[in-house]
Amino acid sequence: MLVATAIAIVRMQRLFAIAMLSGVFSLLSALLFVVLDAVDVAFTEAAVGAGISTVLVLGTLALTSRVAKHSTHSPAIPLLVVLVTGATLMYGTLDMPNFGSPDAPAQTHVSPDYLERSPHEIGVPNVVTAILASYRGYDTLGETAVVFTAGIGVLLLISGLHRRREDEDEEEESGES
Amino acid sequence: MNGEFTWDFIVGHMNYWLFIVLMMTGLYIVVAKGNLVKKIVGLNIFQTSVFMLYISMGKVTGGTAPIFPADMIIDPDVVYSNPLPHVLILTAIVVGIATTSLGLALIVRIREEFGTIEEHEILEIEKAIAAAENKLHGEAMGGRA
Amino acid sequence: MRHHLILRVVTKLLVGTIILFAFYVQFHGDFSPGGGFQAGVIMAVAFILYGVVFSLRKAQKVFPPWLVHKLVALGVLIYAGTGIVSLFLGYEYLDYGAFSPHHPEHGQHYGILIVELGVGITVTGVMVAVYYAFAARPPRISDEEW
Structure with missing residues (x-):
């Protein structure tokens, strides 16, 4: 289903439908995350993907245009690039452990340690929260800073702030001339 | 394998x-x-x-x-x-x-x-702008020399 | 959206519930799925919904842009400040044991709550600020054209 939605997005020309389909895509992936035991992640994905990102894409559409034009290039070269990359990645997965295997490398190093220590060191039932805020507090601080920076970037780019500077520039130019 | x-x-x-x-x-x-x-x-x-x-x-x-x-x-x-x-x-x-x-x-x-969000149109406009700037620049330099 | 009566009534009912849910997710995040990031996003959704269905002007009256911009910075400050407080209490940076030296577990609890609050505030602020920034521009496509 996810693949079908993604392919529909490739074929679509109307950007409004694309925005809606990407919301559907997010919801479906949130379902998948629930199946894979990642309830926290599913929660975030549902709120972010189906809620905010759809609104933002629609907002952009309202500010730009509604229909995508046909690409003039032939799709052969991108298709080749994609196929080669995909084949390489597939070759890379051949060494990966089986899905859900309990003795995969990802399962055997740090994580059991977190699971074992967090009950008596942190005392918080939700291990995800414990790791997020305590063991990996630096990471989360950095990520909050990234969100902060991105927000400031958006404000600088498209809120009223830039207009003032343009006005100043014009004043300077008129002063010089 | x-x-x-x-x-x-x-x-x-x-x-x-x-x-x-x-x-x-x-x-x-x-x-x-x-x-x-x-x-x-x-x-x-x-x-x-x-x-x-x-x-x-x-x-x-x-x-x-x-x-x-x-x-x-x-x-x-x-x-x-x-x-x-x-x-x-x-x-x-x-x-x-x-x-x-x-x-x-x-x-x-x-x-x-x-005025557009299509990649090739943007590239064309960019090329046109660059060409115009080059021309202007060349004339200015030529005039000085 | 002045003419959509059903949408407006349902929105009025929903916004309060969404905000309540956001607080639940925020402060109950160490017992059930949730935390600062999710709560921030959900909180922002409440304001965005209000702004979409009513008008941007009304939303900005409830949650003025200058306040949003302050909140964006405040969240990061709370997070980093927590680290600095634990530094002054003689522990390592972001070591929450500092807040309750006899019960490190309780200290961890408080620390996680405060830090998550900082995260939540920043995420709410950024999302709402981004929405305001997009919605405040004059649209190129009128409502009928959709």
């Missing part, structure tokens, strides 16, 4: 392959489509499939979500899925939407400057 393609192997790796197909769909949109909004949606698909790859690595068969009972009496027989990828992806999603909004803001600005 000969003789390793048993049924078990194929089923165990099917998830990775599906995510790679999704990832490549996203990449195809980014590379082949000229519309900038569409490119951003493609990037989002790519991103989500990477998230799925990570989360599926953290899954343990028979495991449950990594949340202990509220009374903190932990049954040692219960298997919990790996919480570490969850943490990484959780923050990555929110950072992803923040960067996506930055990209969309850039698109809005591009539309204001160029």
Whole structure:
């Protein structure tokens, strides 16, 4: 289903439908995350993907245009690039452990340690929260800073702030001339 | 790698392959489509499939979500899925939407400057501007020399 | 959206519930799925919904832009400040044991709550600020054209 939605997005020309389909895509992936035991992640994905990102894409559409034009290039070269990359990645997965295997490398190093220590060191039932805020507090601080920076970037780019500077520039130019 | 393609192997790796197909769909949109909004949606698909790859690595068969009972009496027989990828992806999603909004803001600005959000049209306008500037520059230099 | 009566009534009912749910997710995040990131996003959704269905002007009256911009910075400050407080209490940066030296577990609890609050505030602020920034521009496509 996810693949079908993604392919529909490739074929679509109307950007409004694309925005809606990407919301559907997010919801479906949130379902998948629930199946894979990642309830926290599913929660975030549902709120972010189906809620905010759809609104933002629609907002952009309202500010730009509604229909995508046909690409003039032939799709052969991108298709080749994609196929080669995909084949390489597939070759890379051949060494990966089986899905859900309990003795995969990802399962055997740090994580059991977190699971074992967090009950008596942190005392918080939700291990995800414990790791997020305590063991990996630096990471989360950095990520909050990234969100902060991105927000400031958006404000600088498209809120009223830039207009003032343009006005100043014009004043300077008129002063010089 | 000969003789390793048993049924078990194929089923165990099917998830990775599906995510790679999704990832490549996203990449195809980014590379082949000229519309900038569409490119951003493609990037989002790519991103989500990477998230799925990570989360599926953290899954343990028979495991449950990594949340202990509220009374903190932990049954040692219960298997919990790996919480570490969850943490990484959780923050990555929110950072992803923040960067996506930055990209969309850039698109809005591009539309204001160029009047279009199609890649090839922007390139043509850029070329025209560059040519005009070169000409102007050349004349100025020529005049001085 | 002045003419959509059903949408407006349902929105009025929903916004309060969404905000309540956001607080639940925020402060109950160490017992059930949830935390600062999710709560921030959900909180922002409440304001965005209000802004979409009513008008941007009304939403900005409830949650003025200058306040949003302050909140964006405040969240990061709370997070980093927590680290600095634990530094002054003689512990390592972001070591929440500092807040309750005899019961490190309780200290961890408080620390996680405060830090998650910082995260939630920043995420709410950024999302709402981004929405305001997009919605405040004059649209190129009128409502009928959709």
